[in-house]
Amino acid sequence: MSEEKMTIRQMCDAFDVTPRTLRFYESKELLFPERLGQKRLFTKRDRARLKLILRGKRFGFSLEEIRQLLDLYHLGDQQQTQLARTVTIARKRLADMERQRDELTQTIAEMKQQLEWGEKIVASSADLKKAAE
Numbered sequence: 600m601s602e603e604k605m606t607i608r609q610m611c612d613a614f615d616v617t618p619r620t621l622r623f624y625e626s627k628e629l630l631f632p633e634r635l636g637q638k639r640l641f642t643k644r645d646r647a648r649l650k651l652i653l654r655g656k657r658f659g660f661s662l663e664e665i666r667q668l669l670d671l672y673h674l675g676d677q678q679q680t681q682l683a684r685t686v687t688i689a690r691k692r693l694a695d696m697e698r699q700r701d702e703l704t705q706t707i708a709e710m711k712q713q714l715e716w717g718e719k720i721v722a723s724s725a726d727l728k729k730a731a732e
Contacts, residue, residue, distance in 0.1 A: 604633070604640040614649055624652060629666055659692050 607618050621639070624630045629652055632639040641649075648669055655665040668688070671681035 603643055605646065607632075607639050607641070610641050610646070610649070613646070614653065616649075616653075621649075624649070627662055627666065629662065629669065658689065659696065660688060664688055 630645050632641045632645055652665055668685055674680050
């Protein structure tokens with residue numbers, strides 16, 4: 600096996616993904632492994648694309664956004680269009696994540712207040728029960 604090409608098992612081991620994940624990305628036209636009978640052989644290009652796919656997923660990009668960004672690679676403008684579009688999507692995603700974080704921070708604070716209130720009620724009920732005994 601050439602160092603340039605990897606089997607599905609080697610890809611799974613290298614990127615900590617399942618064969619099903621790789622086949623799914625292939626079905627979504629994100630990866631294009633070479634076929635040798637039933638065997639899939641992944642090139643250096645596939646490995647680079649998978650790295651970008653996994654990073655995009657970790658950042659919360661949709662598969663469609665990732666596919667569109669990957670498709671912009673070959674425009675012949677030294678990836679300027681691809682980079683500009685990536686920045687636009689990333690800025691939007693970051694704003695969404697910061698909004699979610701702020702909402703979560705507020706929800707946590709509210710829950711702490713409710714727990715504090717609930718614990719006081721439980722404690723006072725226990726005190727009343729002891730006093731009644």
